[in-house]
Amino acid sequence: MWRRVCAALPSRRKLSSLGDGSPPGRRHATTGACLEYSENGDPEKVVARREVPVPAPRGDQVLMKMLAAPVNPADINTIQGTYAVQPPLPSIPGNEGVGEVVAVGDGYAGGLQPGDKVIPRVNALGTWRTHIIAPDTDLIKIPCDADLVTAATIAVNPGTAYRMLKDFVHVGFGDTVIQNGANSAVGQAVIQIAVAIGVNTINVVRNRPNIEELKDYLTTLGATVVVTEEELRKSEKVKALPPPRLALNCVSGRSGTDVLRQLAHGGVMVTYGGMSRQPVIGPVGSLIFHDITLRGFWMTRWNKQHFNDPQRQEMLDHLFQLAKSGKLKPPDHTLVPFSDYIVALRNAMPKQGMLGKKQILKFNNS
Amino acid sequence: MWRRVCAALPSRRKLSSLGDGSPPGRRHATTGACLEYSENGDPEKVVARREVPVPAPRGDQVLMKMLAAPVNPADINTIQGTYAVQPPLPSIPGNEGVGEVVAVGDGYAGGLQPGDKVIPRVNALGTWRTHIIAPDTDLIKIPCDADLVTAATIAVNPGTAYRMLKDFVHVGFGDTVIQNGANSAVGQAVIQIAVAIGVNTINVVRNRPNIEELKDYLTTLGATVVVTEEELRKSEKVKALPPPRLALNCVSGRSGTDVLRQLAHGGVMVTYGGMSRQPVIGPVGSLIFHDITLRGFWMTRWNKQHFNDPQRQEMLDHLFQLAKSGKLKPPDHTLVPFSDYIVALRNAMPKQGMLGKKQILKFNNS
Numbered sequence: 001m002w003r004r005v006c007a008a009l010p011s012r013r014k015l016s017s018l019g020d021g022s023p024p025g026r027r028h029a030t031t032g033a034c035l036e037y038s039e040n041g042d043p044e045k046v047v048a049r050r051e052v053p054v055p056a057p058r059g060d061q062v063l064m065k066m067l068a069a070p071v072n073p074a075d076i077n078t079i080q081g082t083y084a085v086q087p088p089l090p091s092i093p094g095n096e097g098v099g100e101v102v103a104v105g106d107g108y109a110g111g112l113q114p115g116d117k118v119i120p121r122v123n124a125l126g127t128w129r130t131h132i133i134a135p136d137t138d139l140i141k142i143p144c145d146a147d148l149v150t151a152a153t154i155a156v157n158p159g160t161a162y163r164m165l166k167d168f169v170h171v172g173f174g175d176t177v178i179q180n181g182a183n184s185a186v187g188q189a190v191i192q193i194a195v196a197i198g199v200n201t202i203n204v205v206r207n208r209p210n211i212e213e214l215k216d217y218l219t220t221l222g223a224t225v226v227v228t229e230e231e232l233r234k235s236e237k238v239k240a241l242p243p244p245r246l247a248l249n250c251v252s253g254r255s256g257t258d259v260l261r262q263l264a265h266g267g268v269m270v271t272y273g274g275m276s277r278q279p280v281i282g283p284v285g286s287l288i289f290h291d292i293t294l295r296g297f298w299m300t301r302w303n304k305q306h307f308n309d310p311q312r313q314e315m316l317d318h319l320f321q322l323a324k325s326g327k328l329k330p331p332d333h334t335l336v337p338f339s340d341y342i343v344a345l346r347n348a349m350p351k352q353g354m355l356g357k358k359q360i361l362k363f364n365n366s
Numbered sequence: 367m368w369r370r371v372c373a374a375l376p377s378r379r380k381l382s383s384l385g386d387g388s389p390p391g392r393r394h395a396t397t398g399a400c401l402e403y404s405e406n407g408d409p410e411k412v413v414a415r416r417e418v419p420v421p422a423p424r425g426d427q428v429l430m431k432m433l434a435a436p437v438n439p440a441d442i443n444t445i446q447g448t449y450a451v452q453p454p455l456p457s458i459p460g461n462e463g464v465g466e467v468v469a470v471g472d473g474y475a476g477g478l479q480p481g482d483k484v485i486p487r488v489n490a491l492g493t494w495r496t497h498i499i500a501p502d503t504d505l506i507k508i509p510c511d512a513d514l515v516t517a518a519t520i521a522v523n524p525g526t527a528y529r530m531l532k533d534f535v536h537v538g539f540g541d542t543v544i545q546n547g548a549n550s551a552v553g554q555a556v557i558q559i560a561v562a563i564g565v566n567t568i569n570v571v572r573n574r575p576n577i578e579e580l581k582d583y584l585t586t587l588g589a590t591v592v593v594t595e596e597e598l599r600k601s602e603k604v605k606a607l608p609p610p611r612l613a614l615n616c617v618s619g620r621s622g623t624d625v626l627r628q629l630a631h632g633g634v635m636v637t638y639g640g641m642s643r644q645p646v647i648g649p650v651g652s653l654i655f656h657d658i659t660l661r662g663f664w665m666t667r668w669n670k671q672h673f674n675d676p677q678r679q680e681m682l683d684h685l686f687q688l689a690k691s692g693k694l695k696p697p698d699h700t701l702v703p704f705s706d707y708i709v710a711l712r713n714a715m716p717k718q719g720m721l722g723k724k725q726i727l728k729f730n731n732s
Contacts (some may be wrong), residue, residue: 288637
């Protein structure tokens with residue numbers, strides 16, 4: 001990984017020394033840059049950009065140039081030091097993104113070729129940098145014609161939506177799923193995947209000045225019903241749908257409880273976030289008498305547990321297919337030049353507990 | 367059911383009219399009594415005793431005399447009107463107990479005989495009465511030599527303990543289970559069943575004046591560790607055990623969260639009560655990053671779903687076997703003559719949120 005390369009490269013090693021006799025097309029020598037932080041804190045303050053040499057790949061290594069990488073909430077929390085998993089410092093942030101293979105090492109015998117598009121197979125690859133050197137076991141090849149933003153953002157959020165719809169309760173044609181934070185990147189993916197499999201969605205969002213605009217947007221994506229937290233209990237449209245057996249919760253606190261109360265007997269609420277900074281509150285009666293189950297989902301764990309599992313490739317194939325056919329749009333986003341990373345970090349911070357557009361770092365490479 | 371018989375019996379029908387030509391031994395005519403309430407409220411105030419005629423069983427009916435019936439928390443809450451399920455009023459309380467068959471109807475072709483001991487198969491049979499007429503499908507025959515108190519109390523509390531240890535996480539020899547409210551009737555059964563299958567128990571109880579006495583009592587039952595809520599976090603004895611994958615929670619609120627935090631990655635907390643009158647509070651991180659699952663258990667639902675399932679008989683056989691071999695003692699209890707039911711109701715109410723000894727109504731019949 002680049003992080004290791006950065007740390008391990010003795011400063012005396014000049015790029016000019018990289019002419020190592022590799023056959024043409026397998027060499028690469030240039031200058032790149034990475035973002036890095038050495039202490040936890042406010043991302044705008046602790047993250048710095050650093051010029052770094054880009055060595056040629058050796059042995060079975062693959063050199064990729066990054067094309068685009070999102071700023072996800074988990075990246076922000078990792079930098080702040082509040083995330084569940086903390087890398088050793090200094091660290092290059094970035095858990096997701098899409099790159100293009102530019103060269104492979106002399107001893108490389110794998111299936112990747114320059115020009116191939118790849119996304120990380122491993123967690124915490126450190127995607128906020130222009131170039132990455134990695135073994136190809138760390139990477140997953142994706143369709144060459146994949147849209148840039150889709151490719152950069154498909155694994156984490158749509159992956160989370162896909163698994164939550166698939167792994168907890170069997171939901172099929174005509175069933176209903178309820179979710180809060182429905183305008184989150186995961187929420188938008190949930191709506192679209194649900195449409196593709198014929199599942200109704202009850203989408204709960206917080207009230208806000210432009211609420212009608214947001215409702216229209218989610219409805220355009222395919223939301224069956226969009227309600228504010230206040231409207232949820234009394235909504236006739238909600239009552240008219242089959243009671244949901246699956247609830248997806250990224251807010252927790254009172255909103256989580258309200259959503260949980262809509263579940264049919266024996267339903268499951270899957271928590272994947274805590275935007276309210278409150279715990280999940282489960283009424284005793286819901287658990288005992290209505291047989292409600294409360295679970296959690298973490299894409300990172302799922303990926304680790306299914307590192308090379310065919311289910312993972314199957315999921316990505318399915319998601320890219322949906323995206324290609326126009327059924328899964330990338331989240332509402334802003335492409336930010338890598339050099340303006342500070343702007344991306346600033347805009348990625350929640351404002352009054354709400355997240356704005358997904359910030360995506362775009363590299364000059366792309 | 368007696369309730370129906372009570373209600374349906376025209377007052378003009380005299381006991382003297384019950385000489386219906388049944389062969390000797392199939393007749394029965396006497397006077398009995400039932401407890402009854404016509405409105406929800408304080409059990410001591412709303413429950414009244416009523417003399418009732420005891421008709422002879424007709425057709426395929428079975429007449430049993432009650433021997434003993436406990437006052438369970440669910441009975442109290444049902445009378446108060448705070449329980450999840452409410453019977454139509456007026457109603458005869460009592461969900462559990464043991465009776466003895468005294469006569470069967472003319473057309474009876476089942477396997478029960480006078481002298482057989484039986485417990486309810488159905489929920490809400492209304493056991494707080496001297497006699498019950500029911501079809502034998504409402505009853506389960508139990509071993510004739512079963513101890514009176516064991517028979518009267520085995521189905522609900524030890525049944526709950528048994529199922530929670532069996533149906534959520536596989537716990538076997540050397541594993542650990544943690545529970546709060548460990549001195550409850552269910553808790554005491556958990557400790558003893560766990561001992562019988564080689565499972566360690568971490569038992570959390572609230573601090574109280576006679577705490578050492580309580581610790582000694584639970585230790586005598588086989589508890590591996592007994593700690594107060596305050597001692598739980600820092601207990602070296604707790605840390606020395608394999609982390610529990612199963613937690614049993616009848617308190618909820620903060621106590622539930624404290625117990626949940628002790629669970630190993632991927633563990634399950636099963637809630638079967640809310641003594642604190644607080645909801646179950648699940649930290650978001652526990653759900654997402656530690657993959658903790660929160661479930662609920664309700665014996666009534668299990669029994670309904672397994673009404674005639676062999677698993678039910680298997681469970682009762684196992685529990686009676688444990689009891690017979692001295693490995694499962696009945697809960698700490700007081701036998702109260704049926705005529706003193708008011709005393710039993712009073713003593714069954716929680717004092718400062720704590721339950722005292724199990725109150726068991728004992729009928730003159732026994």
